[in-house]
Amino acid sequence: MTLLSKDLLGLNELTTDEIEEILVTTETMKRVLTSGNKKTSHLQGKSVITLFYENSTRTRLSFELASKYMGASSANISTSGSSVNKGESLLDTARTIDMMATDIIIMRHNQSGAPHFIAPFLKASVVNAGDGMNEHPTQALLDMFTLKERFGSLKGLKIAICGDISHSRVARSNSIGLSKMGAEVHLFGPPTMIPMGIEQMGCKVARSLDEAICDADAIMGLRVQLERQSNSLFPSVAEYSKYFSILPELLSKAKSNAIIMHPGPCNHGVELPTILYDSPQSVINEQVTNGVAVRMAILYLLIARRNLQ
Amino acid sequence: MKVIIRNARIMGEDSPDNLYIRDGLITAPYNDPPDREIDVSGAALFPGLIDAHCHLRDPGYEYKEDIQSGTMSAAKGGYTSVCCMPNTNPVCDNASVVSSIISKSKKVGFTNVFPIGAASKGLCGKELAEIGLMKEAGIVAISNDGLPIEPSDLMRKVIEYASSFDLIVMNHCEDTSLSQGAMNEGPLSTRMGLRGIPTLAENIMISRDLLIAEYLNLPVHICHVSNKVGVQIIREAKARGVKVTAETCPHYFSLTEEAVTGYNTDAKMSPPLRTEEDRQAIIEGLADKTIDIIVTDHAPHHPDDKQIEFSMAEKGIVGFETAFALAYTNLVRKGRISLSRLIECMSEKPSEILKLGRGSIQIGSIADIACFDLMTPFVFDKNQMLSKSRNTPFHNHELVGKCILTIQGGQITYEELC
Numbered sequence: 001m002t003l004l005s006k007d008l009l010g011l012n013e014l015t016t017d018e019i020e021e022i023l024v025t026t027e028t029m030k031r032v033l034t035s036g037n038k039k040t041s042h043l044q045g046k047s048v049i050t051l052f053y054e055n056s057t058r059t060r061l062s063f064e065l066a067s068k069y070m071g072a073s074s075a076n077i078s079t080s081g082s083s084v085n086k087g088e089s090l091l092d093t094a095r096t097i098d099m100m101a102t103d104i105i106i107m108r109h110n111q112s113g114a115p116h117f118i119a120p121f122l123k124a125s126v127v128n129a130g131d132g133m134n135e136h137p138t139q140a141l142l143d144m145f146t147l148k149e150r151f152g153s154l155k156g157l158k159i160a161i162c163g164d165i166s167h168s169r170v171a172r173s174n175s176i177g178l179s180k181m182g183a184e185v186h187l188f189g190p191p192t193m194i195p196m197g198i199e200q201m202g203c204k205v206a207r208s209l210d211e212a213i214c215d216a217d218a219i220m221g222l223r224v225q226l227e228r229q230s231n232s233l234f235p236s237v238a239e240y241s242k243y244f245s246i247l248p249e250l251l252s253k254a255k256s257n258a259i260i261m262h263p264g265p266c267n268h269g270v271e272l273p274t275i276l277y278d279s280p281q282s283v284i285n286e287q288v289t290n291g292v293a294v295r296m297a298i299l300y301l302l303i304a305r306r307n308l309q
Numbered sequence: 310m311k312v313i314i315r316n317a318r319i320m321g322e323d324s325p326d327n328l329y330i331r332d333g334l335i336t337a338p339y340n341d342p343p344d345r346e347i348d349v350s351g352a353a354l355f356p357g358l359i360d361a362h363c364h365l366r367d368p369g370y371e372y373k374e375d376i377q378s379g380t381m382s383a384a385k386g387g388y389t390s391v392c393c394m395p396n397t398n399p400v401c402d403n404a405s406v407v408s409s410i411i412s413k414s415k416k417v418g419f420t421n422v423f424p425i426g427a428a429s430k431g432l433c434g435k436e437l438a439e440i441g442l443m444k445e446a447g448i449v450a451i452s453n454d455g456l457p458i459e460p461s462d463l464m465r466k467v468i469e470y471a472s473s474f475d476l477i478v479m480n481h482c483e484d485t486s487l488s489q490g491a492m493n494e495g496p497l498s499t500r501m502g503l504r505g506i507p508t509l510a511e512n513i514m515i516s517r518d519l520l521i522a523e524y525l526n527l528p529v530h531i532c533h534v535s536n537k538v539g540v541q542i543i544r545e546a547k548a549r550g551v552k553v554t555a556e557t558c559p560h561y562f563s564l565t566e567e568a569v570t571g572y573n574t575d576a577k578m579s580p581p582l583r584t585e586e587d588r589q590a591i592i593e594g595l596a597d598k599t600i601d602i603i604v605t606d607h608a609p610h611h612p613d614d615k616q617i618e619f620s621m622a623e624k625g626i627v628g629f630e631t632a633f634a635l636a637y638t639n640l641v642r643k644g645r646i647s648l649s650r651l652i653e654c655m656s657e658k659p660s661e662i663l664k665l666g667r668g669s670i671q672i673g674s675i676a677d678i679a680c681f682d683l684m685t686p687f688v689f690d691k692n693q694m695l696s697k698s699r700n701t702p703f704h705n706h707e708l709v710g711k712c713i714l715t716i717q718g719g720q721i722t723y724e725e726l727c
Contacts, residue, residue: 012500089613089617090617090618091616091617109618111618111619111620111621112501112502112503112572112619112620113501113502113503113572113618113619113620114618116571116572117572117617117618117619131502132502132503132620133502133503133504134501134502134503135502169502172499172500172502195498195499195505196494196495196496196498196499196505197495197496197497197499198496198499200496200499200500201496201499201500
């Protein structure tokens, strides 16, 4: 099967079949990635551009490596050093890249809906690498792959997502995606960081960290953007760590084989202590490897669809 | 100039009649040959519509709209008078800007243009603008529209001071500390990852303004009410005798927040589109006269300001050419309000609130009239608009109530060949 749309904008836009297809393809890609020779020719003769309006380590590098491992010509643009700094509009920038015979544009942008806005204007496929507070679909897909790899299936899993839910595109994409695949998502965070009506996305809002973690198969911490303290979303890092951090003693409430996840970058001691980050239950580093595999799968499937057109 | 309009259903009456115009006034039937005779074949004839709240963008933002294009657009929508908000550049906060708008509108305008003066100098919300001198130059109301009059102390002083010049204060109610979002706050804003604007932001300031008006026993006008609780607060205030009038816009009774799905910036406005429950409450408010009038809040924007990321896009939509048809289609045809109530909302009552002395059809009254085809559905095409801008969420909507003829002061300002 092929993907239905030329673009990958969010879990909101993907069907369960498409998600399944991406996860199955990721298995193959992970084998390629972890074999001695990572080079394939699936993207030979194709061009992939990363366009990043925000900082990134994992997402950007994993996309760049994924496209290089698969033989694509790739290049990157960021706001500093490009005409974006001269005030060029997003649409003009995107059209300019498009007109250089680009096949895939991978974009991260600080405004929700930015990839949805440009995609209809472009011949290239647009991959959302994070848009504002909206979605971060490739992160959710790599999280789902990590869970599926560990537990065999997503159906019936209980996933606790803890932290700043309001501003988290990771929380949104995971809530939508995991719910679609039959997992149960429980959210927890300070009430100032829980957006109105999030239950309607198919997840539950827990009243306490205990409740969220109880019988969970996986516990995902979200990065607390420390600059949010000045917006009065929480009073201090010390208070946040005391009441909202994932502490080792709480883990006994979760299932015995529960895993700890974090999309990174992590504020050690705020979302969770270093001892958990480095614990055997932590799959945080494995998530990074899976991130490359899932992005290889997405590039492969998008190019396959383009080749059919 | 003598014009006879034949076969018009005057005020929507069933039997067609003729209307006689001479020297800018509606007159008794006469026998001398007219300059123009127009058979409107049973179209409904009403007093010309009066828009108490629009943005003509002139001076300063003529790339979005100017007095000529804006009033042409208004005339095409059946308007004969429009009141333009002061958020121009320079701001309409002194008599010379007021005079220049009026004199330009007399030269190039297709409707009467009545400026609304800024409440504070530069719309900065700090010092009173020269309200008296602006009144002398021709303003019909006071507002900081686009922005709220934020300090309570200033709002009190504006209402007090404007009262000595018999001017109504129209406030755009928005507590900006609560409104730093891009769309209505709720499950949809959460799903779309956009910061929400709670109804609270609007209602806190509506409540405050009602309390100030009640305390001073002076009138206040609430701009573009968009939500259910806002309607309730105004209804309760009216019941206890507060001198309040209120307006809403066609989009608040025609659309819900769903219209922004897909990050559609043509459905982004302030206050934002709300929920179906709010939409229903707005209609009830119009029916029971809690909300007095319908205004367009015509807010033209260039594609450069709209074809961008949602949160960065300008707020507002154009409205002159859809207002009547939306109101007729969504309110009258659906049996929610009567035709006469609609005309009250769009002509008589705006004239009364702003003391314009218009909005009726009588022998001797100024010949400001508009004729509408209330039978034939049409598909609204934004590319046919006379406005310079195209920012409307109503493209391709099927509506009933197209304006076919507008006459202002006895002069034909819009005519669609019947």
